[in-house]
Amino acid sequence: MRTFRRFLIVLVFLGIVLGGIFGYKFYQFGQMKEQMSQPQPPAEVSAAVATLQSWTPAIKSVGSVEAVNGIQVANEVPGVIQEIAFESGDMVKQGDVLIRLDSQIDEAALRTRRAEAQLAQQEFKRIENLLPRRAVSQSQFDEAKANYDAARARVNEAEAQLNKKVIRAPFDGKLGLRLVDQGEYIATGTPIVEINMLDPIYLDYTLSERNLPRVAQGYEVEATVAAVPEETFSGQVSAINTSVNPETRTVRIRATLDNPEGKLRPGMFATIMTRQPEDREVITLPRTAVSYNTYGDYVFLIEENDQGEKTVTRRSVTTGDVNNDRVAILSGLEEGDQVVSKGLLRLRAGQRVTIQEEAADSEQAAEASES
Structure with missing residues (x-):
C-alpha cells in the first residue's frame, strides 16, 4: 500500500513538471506565431538596373x-673550352660564335687529309693522262679515281669535325646564364647556355x-x-x-x-x-547582383505591389561572359528591370524592401559612365 502511494506521488510530480514544460513551450510557440503574424520591417538594399550594352564577346x-624557339645549347663533340665569346644575357644573331673548343688535333688531322687528297689528285691526273694512250688499264684509272674521291670525302669529314669545335647560335635570340667556364672539359651534350627567341x-x-x-x-x-x-x-x-x-x-x-x-x-x-570579331548587344548587371547557385543562378527582381510597396521576387537567369565587374544576362531579364545589387543573402521571395538612394544613385552614375 505504501509503495503504491509513493508511486502515485511520483506520477503526480512528473505530471506537474511535464505539464509546466509543455505549457511554457506552448506559450513560446504562441509568442512566435504572434510575432510572425506582425508585418516585418522592409529590408534596406542597393539596387541596379539591367542595362543594354555593346560588348565584344570574349x-x-x-x-x-x-x-x-627555345633550347639549351650543347656541344656535339667533347673537348676543352678554349674561348667563351658571350656573356650571360647577351642578344645574339644566328651564326654568332658562343664558344670555341681546343682544336689543335683536329686541325692537324685536317692538314693530313688535305695532303692525302692532294697526292690522290696528282695520281689520278697522271693516270687520266695515260689512259688515252693505253699506257694504263681501265681498272687502274677507276681505282685512282676512287682513291681521289675517298680522299676528298675524308677532307670534308675532317672539316666538319673541326667545325664542331666551334659552337654557334642556332637562331636569333636572348641568352640565359652561362653554364660553363673557360678551360673546362665538357663531354658530349653538356649544356652551355639557354637561348630563347x-x-x-x-x-x-x-x-x-x-x-x-x-x-x-x-x-x-x-x-x-x-x-x-x-x-x-x-x-x-x-x-x-x-x-x-x-x-x-x-x-x-x-x-x-x-x-x-x-x-x-x-x-x-x-x-x-x-x-570574337564582332560586337553584340547584351543585357548586363553588376556581378554582385547575381547569386550563383549549383541549381541555377538567380537575382531578386524589385517590383511594386498594389499598396505601392516595393517587394522582391526571385528570378532565375542565365549568365554569360564577364567583363570587368559586369556579367551578361542571356535570359531571365529585360532591359530596365531593377534588381537587388547588394544584400541578397538577407532576402526571401515576397519580402518588402527599401532602396538605399545613395547606393542606387552611385550605381546609376557608374552605369552611365560605362555606356
Missing part, C-alpha cells in the same frame, strides 16, 4: 608563355570543347601576366590543335604575340581573353 582562360612569342592555352566553335585562326587575344600587371599584351590566334584531349575534353590553342621589349618570358603564367 572567352577567358589561362595558359603559359612559350618561346617560338623572344620576339615574337607564343602563348599556349586550352579551351573547353564547347567553346571550339567560338574561336578561329586570326581572332584577337589579350593577355596579362603577374610580372607586368599594368600592361595588356595583344596578339592573334595562330594555330588550333586538330584534336580534343579525350581526358580533359579541351583543345590546345596557340596565339602569337609581339614582344619587342622582351617583357614576356617563356614559362610565365598568363590570363587570356580570346575575343
Whole structure:
C-alpha cells in the first residue's frame, strides 16, 4: 500500500513538471506565431538596373608563355673550352660564335687529309693522262679515281669535325646564364647556355570543347601576366590543335604575340581573353547582383505591389561572359528591370524592401559612365 502511494506521488510530480514544460513551450510557440503574424520591417538594399550594352564577346582562360624557339645549347663533340665569346644575357644573331673548343688535333688531322687528297689528285691526273694512250688499264684509272674521291670525302669529314669545335647560335635570340667556364672539359651534350627567341612569342592555352566553335585562326587575344600587371599584351590566334584531349575534353590553342621589349618570358603564367570579331548587344548587371547557385543562378527582381510597396521576387537567369565587374544576362531579364545589387543573402521571395538612394544613385552614375 505504501509503495503504491509513493508511486502515485511520483506520477503526480512528473505530471506537474511535464505539464509546466509543455505549457511554457506552448506559450513560446504562441509568442512566435504572434510575432510572425506582425508585418516585418522592409529590408534596406542597393539596387541596379539591367542595362543594354555593346560588348565584344570574349572567352577567358589561362595558359603559359612559350618561346617560338627555345633550347639549351650543347656541344656535339667533347673537348676543352678554349674561348667563351658571350656573356650571360647577351642578344645574339644566328651564326654568332658562343664558344670555341681546343682544336689543335683536329686541325692537324685536317692538314693530313688535305695532303692525302692532294697526292690522290696528282695520281689520278697522271693516270687520266695515260689512259688515252693505253699506257694504263681501265681498272687502274677507276681505282685512282676512287682513291681521289675517298680522299676528298675524308677532307670534308675532317672539316666538319673541326667545325664542331666551334659552337654557334642556332637562331636569333636572348641568352640565359652561362653554364660553363673557360678551360673546362665538357663531354658530349653538356649544356652551355639557354637561348630563347623572344620576339615574337607564343602563348599556349586550352579551351573547353564547347567553346571550339567560338574561336578561329586570326581572332584577337589579350593577355596579362603577374610580372607586368599594368600592361595588356595583344596578339592573334595562330594555330588550333586538330584534336580534343579525350581526358580533359579541351583543345590546345596557340596565339602569337609581339614582344619587342622582351617583357614576356617563356614559362610565365598568363590570363587570356580570346575575343570574337564582332560586337553584340547584351543585357548586363553588376556581378554582385547575381547569386550563383549549383541549381541555377538567380537575382531578386524589385517590383511594386498594389499598396505601392516595393517587394522582391526571385528570378532565375542565365549568365554569360564577364567583363570587368559586369556579367551578361542571356535570359531571365529585360532591359530596365531593377534588381537587388547588394544584400541578397538577407532576402526571401515576397519580402518588402527599401532602396538605399545613395547606393542606387552611385550605381546609376557608374552605369552611365560605362555606356
